[in-house]
Amino acid sequence: MPSGSALLQYAISGLTTGAVYALVALGYNLVYNATRVVNFAQGDFLSLGGLIMYSLLAAAGLPLVPALLLALAGAALAGAAVERLCLRPAKSREIMVLIFITVAASILLRGGMKHLWGKQALALPPWSHEVPLKVAGAAFTPQNLWVVGVTLLAILALSLFFGRTTVGKAMRAMAANPRAAALMGIDTRGLATLSFALAGGLGALAGVLITPITSLSYDVGLLMGLKGFAAAVLGGYGCFVGAVAGGLGLGLMESLGAGLLSSAYKDVIAFVVLLAVLFLRPQGLFGSKEGQR
Amino acid sequence: MHFRYGLAHALEDVSLTVAPGEVTSLLGMNGAGKTTLLNILSGLLKPASGQVLLDGAPAPKGAAARVRAGVVQAPEGRQVFAPLTVRENLEMGAYLRLRAGQRAAVAEDLEHMLALFPALRERLGQEAGKLSGGEQQMLAMARALMARPRYLLLDEPSLGLSPKMAAEIFKVVRGLPASGCGVLLVEQNALGALAVSSRGYILTNGRIRFSGAPADIACDPLLREAFLGPDQGAKP
Ligand SMILES: Nc1ncnc2c1ncn2[C@@H]1O[C@H](COP(=O)(O)OP(=O)(O)OP(=O)(O)O)[C@@H](O)[C@H]1O
Ligand SMILES: [Mg+2]
Numbered sequence: 001m002p003s004g005s006a007l008l009q010y011a012i013s014g015l016t017t018g019a020v021y022a023l024v025a026l027g028y029n030l031v032y033n034a035t036r037v038v039n040f041a042q043g044d045f046l047s048l049g050g051l052i053m054y055s056l057l058a059a060a061g062l063p064l065v066p067a068l069l070l071a072l073a074g075a076a077l078a079g080a081a082v083e084r085l086c087l088r089p090a091k092s093r094e095i096m097v098l099i100f101i102t103v104a105a106s107i108l109l110r111g112g113m114k115h116l117w118g119k120q121a122l123a124l125p126p127w128s129h130e131v132p133l134k135v136a137g138a139a140f141t142p143q144n145l146w147v148v149g150v151t152l153l154a155i156l157a158l159s160l161f162f163g164r165t166t167v168g169k170a171m172r173a174m175a176a177n178p179r180a181a182a183l184m185g186i187d188t189r190g191l192a193t194l195s196f197a198l199a200g201g202l203g204a205l206a207g208v209l210i211t212p213i214t215s216l217s218y219d220v221g222l223l224m225g226l227k228g229f230a231a232a233v234l235g236g237y238g239c240f241v242g243a244v245a246g247g248l249g250l251g252l253m254e255s256l257g258a259g260l261l262s263s264a265y266k267d268v269i270a271f272v273v274l275l276a277v278l279f280l281r282p283q284g285l286f287g288s289k290e291g292q293r
Numbered sequence: 294m295h296f297r298y299g300l301a302h303a304l305e306d307v308s309l310t311v312a313p314g315e316v317t318s319l320l321g322m323n324g325a326g327k328t329t330l331l332n333i334l335s336g337l338l339k340p341a342s343g344q345v346l347l348d349g350a351p352a353p354k355g356a357a358a359r360v361r362a363g364v365v366q367a368p369e370g371r372q373v374f375a376p377l378t379v380r381e382n383l384e385m386g387a388y389l390r391l392r393a394g395q396r397a398a399v400a401e402d403l404e405h406m407l408a409l410f411p412a413l414r415e416r417l418g419q420e421a422g423k424l425s426g427g428e429q430q431m432l433a434m435a436r437a438l439m440a441r442p443r444y445l446l447l448d449e450p451s452l453g454l455s456p457k458m459a460a461e462i463f464k465v466v467r468g469l470p471a472s473g474c475g476v477l478l479v480e481q482n483a484l485g486a487l488a489v490s491s492r493g494y495i496l497t498n499g500r501i502r503f504s505g506a507p508a509d510i511a512c513d514p515l516l517r518e519a520f521l522g523p524d525q526g527a528k529p
Contacts (some may be wrong), residue, residue: 079339166384173374173385180372183335184438185360185389
C-alpha cells in the first residue's frame with residue numbers, strides 16, 4: 001500500500017498534466033462546436049507555443065509576460081491561418097475531407113517547425129524559481145502551481161466569454177444551429193476562424209505551461225495532442241465541462257497508474273481509456289446521446 | 294425569378310411583392326417551393342436568375358447583409374437555439390445590433406417582446422429546448438423581431454400548434470403591420486393566414502398560380518379545391 005504522501009505526489013503530477021490535457025481538449029471542442037471538424041493540428045499549436053516562447057525568451061531576450069502573450073498570439077494566428085488558408089478554400093464541405101485537411105495542416109506545421117527550430121530537444125526555463133515546495137511529504141515545483149492556476153484562469157475566462165459576451169453566445173448558438181445562426185446575421189465563417197484562433201491560443205498556453213516540466217521539441221505536441229483528444233472523448237466530445245473533467249481525470253489516471261502499477265504503462269493508459277470510452281460510452285461522461293453539447 | 298436544386302426546378306418565373314405595413318400570405322402545399330423562396334429572400338440561396346429588390350434597388354448580398362437591411366426570417370420548424378436560454382435566444386435575434394453597441398435599445402425591445410408574448414417572461418432563464426411547441430414558436434417570432442425587421446418572413450408559424458395556440462400566433466401577426474413591419478406569411482393553414490392578410494399568393498410546383506385579395510381566394514371554390522387541398526374547403 002503506497003503512503004499518503006506518495007498518493008498526494010501522484011495526484012499533484014496527475015493534476016498538472018491533466019490541466020494541460022484539459023486545455024488541449026478545450027481547443028478540440030471549440031473547433032468542433034463551431035465547424036464539426038476534428039482538428040488534428042491541435043497538438044501542433046502546443047509545440048508552436050512552446051517554441052515561439054523559447055525563441056522570444058532565449059534569442060530575443062524578452063521578459064516572461066510579453067513573450068508569453070506573443071507566443072499565444074502567434075499560435076492563434078497559426079490557428080486562424082489553418083482555417084482561412086487550408087479549410088475555407090476547400091471545394092468540399094464534406095466533414096471527412098475537412099478532417100483530412102487538418103491532418104495535412106498538422107504535417108505541414110510540424111515540417112515548418114522542424115525546419116525553423118531543428119530536431120533537437122530545447123529547454124524552456126520554468127516561469128519562476130525552481131526550489132521545490134513541500135506539502136505533507138509531497139514535493140512539487142512552482143511550475144506545477146503555474147500550470148494548474150493558469151489553466152483555472154483560462155477556464156474561467158472561457159466560461160465568461162461563452163456565458164456573458166455577445167460573440168461567445170453567438171458561438172454557442174452557431175454550435176446548436178448554424179443555419180438559424182446565419183439567419184440572425186451571425187457571421188458563421190468569421191466565427192469559424194475565431195474558433196481556430198482560440199484553439200491555437202489554448203494549445204499554445206498548454207505548451208508554454210508544460211514544456212518547462214517535460215521537454216520541448218517540434219513534435220512534443222503529437223503525443224500531447226492525442227492525449228488531449230482522448231480527454232475530449234472521455235468527457236464527451238464538444239462538451240465544455242467534459243473537456244475539463246476528462247483532462248483532469250485522464251491526467252490522474254495516468255499518474256496513479258504509472259505510480260501504482262508501472263511507469264511503463266503511462267502512455268498506454270490514455271489509449272486504453274480512449275478505446276474503452278468508444279466501446280462502452282461513445283458519448284463520453286458528460287455528452288448526451290445524440291452527440292449534443 | 295428562377296431557382297434550381299441541381300437539375301430540378303424548384304421555382305420558375307416567380308414574382309411576388311411584399312408591401313410595407315401589410316401582411317402578404319404565400320400559400321401552397323408540401324414541396325411547392327415556399328421555403329426555397331424565403332431562403333432566397335433571406336440571402337441563404339442565390340436565385341439562378343432574377344433578383345431580389347428592396348425598396349426598388351437590388352437587395353445586398355448575404356444573409357447578414359439582408360438582416361442588416363431589415364429582412365429577417367423566422368424559419369420553418371422554429372429552429373430555436375435549444376441549449377441557450379430564452380433570453381440568450383432573444384439576444385441572438387439582435388446579434389448585429391448588439392455588436393453595433395445598441396445595448397439600451399435592445400434591452401428595451403426585449404421588454405416589448407415580453408409584453409407581446411407574456412408567456413416568455415417566466416421562461417427567460419430556461420433553456421429554449423425545454424419550451425412547448427407554441428412557446429418555441431413565440432420565441433422564434435420574438436427572436437426575429439429583436440432584429441427590428443422592416444420585412445418579417447414567417448415560415449409556417451402555425452405548423453404543429455393547437456388551434457388555440459395558432460390563433461394566438463395569427464393574432465400577433467395581424468398586429469405587426471401597425472408598427473410598420475411588412476410581413477410575408479408562409480402557411481399551409483390557408484384560412485387562418487388569409488384571415489390576417491391583405492394580399493395572398495398561391496404557389497404550386499414552383500409557380501405562382503394566383504395572386505389577389507384574400508376574399509377572392511377564400512371564396513373561390515375552384516381555387517380552394519385545386520390549390521389549397523380539399524381539407525381546406527371543409528371548414529367554413
Ligand atoms: N436542399 C435541397 N436539395 C434538393 N431539393 C430540395 C432541397 N430543398 C428542397 N428541395 C425540393 O424543392 C422543392 C421545394 O421545396 P420547399 O422546401 O421550398 O417546399 P415548401 O413549399 O417549403 O414545402 P413544405 O410545405 O413541406 O415546407 C421540393 O420539391 C423539395 O423536395
Ligand atoms: Mg417549407
